[in-house]
Amino acid sequence: MSDIILKACNLKKYYEVNQGLFSSGDLVKAVDDVSLEVRRGETFAIVGESGCGKSTLGRLLMQLLVPTEGEVEFEGKALSKHSDKDLSTLRKEVQFVFQDPFSSLNPRMTVRKLISEPLEIHRKDLSSKQRDDKVKQLLEQVGLRVEHANRYPHEFSGGQRQRIGIARALASGPKLIIGDEPVSALDVSVQAQVVNLLDDLRDEFELTLIIIAHDLSIIRQMSDRVAVMYLGKIVEMGPVDEVFSNPRHPYTLALLSAVPEPVVGQEKTLISLLGETPSPTASIPGCRFNNRCQFARNICRKTQPEISVAEAHEKHIVACHFWQDVAQSASENTMNTSRTRNEKLEARFKLYQAALKGEKAVPKLLGAIEQEELT
């Protein structure tokens, strides 16, 4: 089997908006000439601010949307070449997890029904008894309880609903799961639970994950490689650690500098972007980022930079005429300063984690207390 599970070649998705009866409308280039390869078993992340085309790209990769131009290959086969049978295999093997599982879960279905529905479609070989067992198994695998099967979505918290959405996605036995902001709506403690769950499931089911998110810390936590999008284009792509510690595109640099980190007294230099994100219908000659970029020179207003390798030793690619300047600026800024270790704080985190694991020493030290089972 090939190492590349999913491949996109020169994908475009254009929408015509505001068209009148006699006039043609403005063009929104939601996804504009995107090429990427996702490796089997990796977590690939797509990051960018709202409206940059992440969801549209996700739906194109899922082959839920027909591209204006370009092609998506899943396991070496393009959709146009798929027979109906292949398409149904594709629907089984590529699944989607949404940001708000509530709006994607039918409120009138019980959890059992919600999870067994994909089994009925894709696993016709199972008897109804086997199907029921499978539902129970999936519930446990995503950290829910068997008795939850009889309840309805509204009876669950946001985190639990996301677990239901994940169980439903897993039911058909997919090889690839695309998550569109799968943890964005969750509170931080619940978010951590779901991030860990997805990590475990990836190993257990040998999944490939594509995670769409706007939160850079979440992306760094979850993924191996990352593509940064701006106005429909990938502007930088490479291994997460490499891209985050040595950003080469001014937009990546600005994003990283803007993230408020939970550390007191850390004064990062904010690389402010000029102005605001242009209207999605604006036609911008040259580099699409040029009017917000402090590194821009004349050529940026004329010629669109090709995305190409910035570092010989890494698969780190960037679309910027002056990526060397950006790299220089990044290394001068706080990008590389690892936070100073705070021993006291780390001891406290360790104590918390030891208690979480139920280590005997902790309750004993806390005095004569009964440590009950945590639910």
Next chain:
Amino acid sequence: MLAASSSSINSSLPVFSVADLNMRIAGSPTDLVENFSIDVFPGHTLCIVGESGCGKSISALALMGLLSPTEIDIRSGTIRFEGQEYPVSEAQNARHLRGDRLAMIFQEPMTSLNPAYKVGEQIAEAITCHHPFSSDEAKKRAIEMLAKVGIPAPAARFNEYPHQLSGGMRQRVMIAMALVNNPSLLIADEPTTALDVTIQAQIIELIRNLQKEANMGTIMITHDLGVVAKLATDVVVMYAGQIVEKGPVEAIFNDPQHPYTIGLLSSMPKLTGQRERLATIPGTVPTIQSMPSGCRFSSRCPFRAAICKEKPVARSFKNNHSVSCHFAPLDVILELSV
């Protein structure tokens, strides 16, 4: 340097204090918010942080007198604002009398901007509502204020309608409207949550600068500990309607004492440093019907013990750092465990 370090010496009196606010859904047996007490000092930013549903917004609405008494029963609580004292249940009257001294901004500016009026007119109206300015004077001040919050071409923007502005610009207009009468207290409820991260960073900068300049007290509500670290002088951590820990921002981030604060901090993914599996807080927030008695965090706390069935009293340490946990201070346990 942040103004933060001055927080340990409270040289001045609080501009705004709340003592012992308790409230519940009318007819319910359990308090939605319990023993809520805070002090906000001039020039300081008090951040209220906690996960959704812990009672941040409802507390702010109570302080502004924006809750309906038929829905929410405010059982106790006193506000002290610029030297005057009144019960929280009468906050509505106080706001009518002194609306210019107290301002609030919300997460979604569209809830407080009228879509049918030009944004500039709405700011001008906020001025003339409290001051005997002519409409020309008010317009001039409104345009100055738009410029001050970083809106380009303010005179032209004066005539635009809210829907013509981007999310970030709308939030700037809201800030202009809230600050135009120089309030001594600003309450901001998740003002940057709906914004993209680069816009959020700009708005945080803006609030920080304006607040410093005006020496105004600010209550900033957020669920984002990153925003807290950037903006706060003092922090209040809430869980399920209770304040579990409060203190100067350095104390909360460098010396967290409550297991919930520690759990929250350690479940945040990091942008730098080593990547490790995230620590979590097990379980989910209890509903108001299933609230554990005693410490409300006990149903999820890894340190949980029999004593937690009793309500912990808030213990104070140095520098106004106080923690409601039977096991605080944790240093004793830590020393024993190494």
